[in-house]
Structures are given as C-alpha cells and as structure tokens.
Amino acid sequence: MRHRQCAAARRETRLDSWQSWYQSSRQQRALLRWAAQGHLDAAGLRTARAWVGDPPGAADWRRFWLALCGWLGVCLIAAAAVTFFAANWSAMGRFARLGLAEAALVLAAAVAFCAGRRWPVLASLALWLACALIGVLLALIGQVYQLGADPWQLFVLWAALMLPWTFASRQAATWLLFAAVAEIGLWLWADTHLHGTVFAVAFAAGNLLGLAAWEVARGRLAWLAGRNAGPRLIVLALLTGVSVLALPNFLVRAHGGWSWLVWLGCCGGLLLYFLRARRDLVILALVLLNVIVMVTVHLGVRVLDTTSDVVASATMLAVLVLAQAALAAKWLRSLGGNGAEP
Template sequence: MSLHEQLYQWTASQGLDATSARRLRALSGVDDPPGDPWTPLRRGAGALAAGLIGFGLILWVAANWDDFGRAMRFGLLQAALAISLIAAAALRPWRAPLALAAFLTLGGLLAFFGQTYQTGADPWQLFALWAALGLPIAWASRSDLAWTPWALVVATGIGLWMETFGGHSWRFDASTVPVHAIGFVAYGLLCAGLALRPGAASQPWAWRLAVLASVIAISGTALGGLIARDVAPQFYLGLGVMGVGLVLAWRHSEVYAMSALALSVDTLLVVGLARWMSKERLDVGGYFLIALVACGLLAGSVTLILGRLRDAEARA
C-alpha cells in the first residue's frame, strides 16, 4: 500500500476535516520535493578521496622511511599539510575533504615530532595540542568531515587527561572525584560547543559523536565506581550528570541525546539494583526481578521519548 493510499484511509477512518487532512499530508512529507542525491554523493566521494590520498601518502612514506633523513621526513609532512591547507582555501568545492586531509596530516606531524624528539609530554597533551591547532581548520571548513574527527580527538584527550591525573590508572575513590568531575564538565562543554557552532543544525554528526563519546565515558566511569569494593562517589556523580543531561535533552526534544542518555540511566539503575541485590544470594526470582525491572525501564523510556517526540511535532 502506497503512502497516498494510507493517508486517504487514515483520513476517512478518523473523519478528519479538510484542514486536518492538509495538516496530516504536510506532516507526512508526501508532497515534499525529492532530495538532491548528488550532494551526499559528492561529500562521500570527497571524504573517500581524502582518506585514500592520506592513506596512500602514509604507505608511500612507510615504504621509503629508511631512505629518508629526519629533515626529509619533516619536510614531507609539512609539505603535505601546507598543500592541503592551500588547496582547501583555493578549491571551495573540495574544501571539506581537503580540510579533513589537513587535520589528519597535522596529527601525524605532531606525533612524529613527539616520537623524534621524545619531549616527554603525556598523550593527552598531544591530543590537546592537536585539537587546539586543528580548531581553525575545522572552523574554516564548516563541515562535519572536519568537525567529527576533531570532536573525537577532543573526547579522547579528555579521557586521557582523566586517566593521567587520576594517578595514571582508572581509580574510583574519593581522591579522584575532582578529576572525574572536571572531566565530566569538559565533556559537557564539548557537546554544548558543538551544538552552538555555526551550521550545527544541518550537520549534526560531530555533535552526535561527541554526545555518544561523552555518554560512554561518563557511564563507564560511573559503572567503575559502582563495581568497586565499596560503591564510589563516581557512581552517584555519573548518574546525576546523566540525569541532568536527560532533562536538558527532554526540554529541547532532542531524540538522539534522549535515547543515549536514557539508555545510560537505565543501565546504571539496573546494574545498581543488581549490586544492591547481590548483597544477598541471588536466586531465580532475583534474576527474574532484575530482568523485569530492566524491561520496564526500557519500555518506559521508549514510550516517554516517543510521546515527547509526538508532542514536539504537534507543536511545530
């Protein structure tokens, strides 16, 4: 059955008047013009071309590495970076993939510098420098092709910073709470900054990656605090941060963030219930109760998110 037929049947079965029928038809998008297939194809081809060029350059340098001196190696990386930046500025249609190539080349240059001179810097400092120097590239490109890897670099740097200042290990106790709290705030600022950047509404993938990385990092830290010998404060801190994020996503009717945050909160609550029940010996009834609570939380979350989405569409 086609969408047109479904609309006619729904209109007849619900007894909608002409105004409501037109509203339903407009919401269905059946009269919208077809999307341009060439734009995503061009973007995909550009991203693939940039990746293949960069990969080919890496293979070529690796194959001739022993024949190059230190100056030659630096010169090749710097030349590749300069050519990518100049070409990105001059060739507007290829700006986004060339910016991606420049950003990746910048990371390779910084990594090679660190390996050559053994600066003794911590890994998070490399990622912080990479993100700082790559920010103008991503900003000028105004494309998710550059913003998405930049977001991944920043998220990785935050995680490495927490690991470094947490005693070069993932310890979950009261002494590392300030470090993890600062890291949680940094993840929140990353998501907020990407949401407020120019063109964020039309290119959401960098923001979505940042949200996903933040949820994974904060949830993992909270779970680490939960499975410690004594429940660490990180569990309650992570659960609270996820709850605050869920409220903000709910207010803005952002279904992607609501889904990720709701799944995180549900997981933390279910594992917390299992931890509490494990103080006593679990039997079949206990496992059944945990499974029942998990199913109930998941079903309730999906129902609430779908209801919120329908309300937002009705107000639009």
C-alpha cells in the same frame, strides 16, 4: 504556488540528509493514509502535500552519495597516510618521513585554498584532511624525536593548531574532528594530573562546556542550524566517560569517590535540558540507555552477592532490563508525538 515556495524554503534550511528525507516520506505516507480514511479531500491533500514538500528525488540522492563518498575518501586518505608511514618506517630516514608528511599537509591546504568558493565541497574535504594530517605530522615528530606519539600535549597542540582552519571551514564535520581531538586530550590530561571525583568533574565540565558552545552556535550560525550529530556525539562521549568513572561505585561499595554523583548530575541535567529547552529523542534515548545499563549493573552486583543461583539471577536481570526498556520506549514514543526532534 506560495505553498510550494514555502516548502522549498524549508527544504533549503533543513539538514539535507537521510533524517529530513525520512521525515518527509513519513509525512507524505501519513497524508495518504488520512486521505484514504476520508479525513482529507483532494484539495486538502494537495495543500498538505505542498506544505510538507516533495520526497527526495534523483538529484537529492546523487548529491547525498557524492558527499558520502567524498567524506569516506578523505577518511581513507588520512588512514592511508598513517599506514604508509607505519609500513615504510624502516625504509625511510627522518627527513623523508617529515618531508612527505609536510608535503601532504601543504598539498591539502593548497587544494582547500584554491578550491575556495568555486568548489565548496572540495574545499571542505581538503581542509578536513589537512586538519587530520596535522595530527599525523605531530605523531611523526613525536616518534622521530622520541617525544611519544600519544601524550596529552600532542592532542592539545593538535587541537590548537587546527582551530583556525576549523573556524574557516564552516563545516560541522571539521568541528566534530576538533571535538574528538580535544576530547582525547582532555581525558589524557585529566588521567595524568587528576584522580577520582576531581577527574570526573573536570571531564564532565569540559564536555558540558563544549556541548553548551555547540548549542549556542547552533542557534546563531546558519550553516550549523539543524546539525544534530555534534551534540549527540558529545553527549555520547560525556555519558561514556562519566559512566566508566562511576562504574567502581556500582561494582564495589565505597570505592571510587563520589563520581557517581557526577554521573547522576550529568544524566539529570541532560534530561532536563533536552526535555524542556530543546527536545531531542536521540539524546534522551542515549541518557535512558545509559541509566538502564548502570542500574542493571548495580542491581546485578547486588543480586549476585546475595544468591548463588545463576539461572534465577539471570532471569531476574533479563526481566528487569525488558521492563526498563519497555518503559523508556513508551515514554519516548509519547514524546515523539509532541513535536520532539527525531
């Protein structure tokens, strides 16, 4: 009984998603295989299965699909709002456009407020939709009054206005929306005011600050514990941005400043942190994939500059990619057996 209580407690604290279910099913299969091989007797198998916990049942899948359909629904509603105004732009006046957008925003906020603690899932969905509708309203204001719909000021203001609701939501999905909006605002601001290496440093610093804040909050906030999507998406955006900024260094020599040092520092820092402090195989795989792409691009340019045989060059690069991928997979597999997070 005590084992089952401990397993149930662990299931409550773990992320209720396909990831935890996959690990539970994988562990159950491993226990059955050990029992078939004679490494576990019947009593040991029962004890081990009690510690691991039961695989997902019908109620778990029902809750998962309801949540998935709910989040997909609010995303479609937000997209429908944008499409509605774009399709009926000439048929509506400025007050009709702004009035409908404001009414939709107020309605979403009212639903989130009325749902409250009684229907927490509905409240979270409505609050996320309200945060998305803030951006729609700001874009309409920019278009109606010819302020532009995509300057960095719009995204910064959008992030600032949704920040109080983001804190109130206590949902990783709302924080991901805030991070995406802030990411676009940071990129547009840096692209407007900064260039070259300074651009790369500012972009990397902003993303690393967001990643550090998420990692700290992840260890202190119970509702954020076990949520790995946020750090992984921030790392993906960081690596994509610094790679794009460093790409001229890999394509043309002595061009693009020292952005490649920023890229190298980000890759090294991410590998060090997520290998020593908190192992995350997905983030490590993202870093290795990014390194493989950049190294292949660099060597591919050098090979094409020195030879005119396209077939030989392509074969050489294919062998290089396969060798790098094999080494990366072997290393990640060795880490996977040492307790790294999936």
